[in-house]
Amino acid sequence: MKCDTCGGNFDNRDVTYRIELGGRLIVVENVPARVCGQCGETYFSGPTVERIQKTAWEQQSPSRIIETAVFDFANT
Ligand SMILES: [Zn+2]
Numbered sequence: 689m690k691c692d693t694c695g696g697n698f699d700n701r702d703v704t705y706r707i708e709l710g711g712r713l714i715v716v717e718n719v720p721a722r723v724c725g726q727c728g729e730t731y732f733s734g735p736t737v738e739r740i741q742k743t744a745w746e747q748q749s750p751s752r753i754i755e756t757a758v759f760d761f762a763n764t
Contacts, residue, residue, distance in 0.1 A: 696726030
């Protein structure tokens with residue numbers, strides 16, 4: 689399978705997935721993904737996306753808690 693965006697080849701890689709839910713940033717580390725070697729486009733399989741969403745909604749016992757710096761672009 690080739691990248692839809694640029695036609696490049698994919699590598700299987702573990703990536704960090706970030707989503708915001710109710711004003712809280714949720715980070716899921718080591719998510720298996722296919723990443724385009726040329727443009728960096730990242731694709732997740734259906735079951736992987738479902739598992740990320742389930743994890744984000746349930747938010748039970750995270751591996752660790754991190755502090756996150758938030759900037760307003762207008763103030764930078
Ligand atoms: Zn690509």
